[in-house]
Amino acid sequence: MHRTGELYGHFETLEQQKESAALGMWIFLVTEVLFFGGLFLTYTINRHAFSAAFGAGSNTLDLTLGGFNTVVLIMSSLTMAMAVWSAQVGKKQLVSIFLIATVVLGTIFLGVKVIEYKQKFDHHLIPGAGFDIRYHAEHPTAADNAGKIAEEKEELEKAFAKDPDLNAHAQLYFSLYFGMTGLHALHMIVGAGLLVWLIKGSFAGRYTPKYNTPVEIVGLYWHFVDIVWIYLFPLLYLIDRHH
Numbered sequence: 001m002h003r004t005g006e007l008y009g010h011f012e013t014l015e016q017q018k019e020s021a022a023l024g025m026w027i028f029l030v031t032e033v034l035f036f037g038g039l040f041l042t043y044t045i046n047r048h049a050f051s052a053a054f055g056a057g058s059n060t061l062d063l064t065l066g067g068f069n070t071v072v073l074i075m076s077s078l079t080m081a082m083a084v085w086s087a088q089v090g091k092k093q094l095v096s097i098f099l100i101a102t103v104v105l106g107t108i109f110l111g112v113k114v115i116e117y118k119q120k121f122d123h124h125l126i127p128g129a130g131f132d133i134r135y136h137a138e139h140p141t142a143a144d145n146a147g148k149i150a151e152e153k154e155e156l157e158k159a160f161a162k163d164p165d166l167n168a169h170a171q172l173y174f175s176l177y178f179g180m181t182g183l184h185a186l187h188m189i190v191g192a193g194l195l196v197w198l199i200k201g202s203f204a205g206r207y208t209p210k211y212n213t214p215v216e217i218v219g220l221y222w223h224f225v226d227i228v229w230i231y232l233f234p235l236l237y238l239i240d241r242h243h
Contacts, residue, residue, distance in 0.1 A: 006211040018213045025217045046172050052162040053169035055240030066237040069112045076105035077226045084219045087212035096202040103195045127171040187225045194218045
């Protein structure tokens, strides 16, 4: 394909090229909305059918870690927006700084998710033969707060009174939890790879006020991934939250 500088041969101007790239990304994001929409619909149906189990499952999540990750992603959206702005106004050094900051924040988010996933394994909350929503309450560690453990037992007793098959139905919640957060994390990893590619280009001084299309397009993708988490956090972490 013929290419003159940053302009590919089938485009007449950089502006036309940028508009075409943006249109392509928006079409892609619409397909992503449809993809995640199916998961959100599945979640909605099952939450309505098994509200007690979903509430009990939500209360086992670490609200502090989830809240921290939400703040981290919001900050990463800010740094990504600043990277786009820096490219648009020609501040090449700031482009690199803000892109690196975005990657660092994204990495922190993924690191926290690893910690959360390990907690689920330790507490026998992985859907399957070994799943036991009572395990953590009945096998607390020395680091656990006795008051919180007693509260967790009380909440589970109330939930089992509402739904005798709570243990089975809670697995639906955790199947969706791992499915939705896992796919979101996969999108984060893809985004981090794109950011590393952008950083290489920024070090080479590639992005200028005339040409900054890659930064803007990746920015759209990154903001979409952040918005998905803004929906996942309350839906997964804040159901029937008592503590």
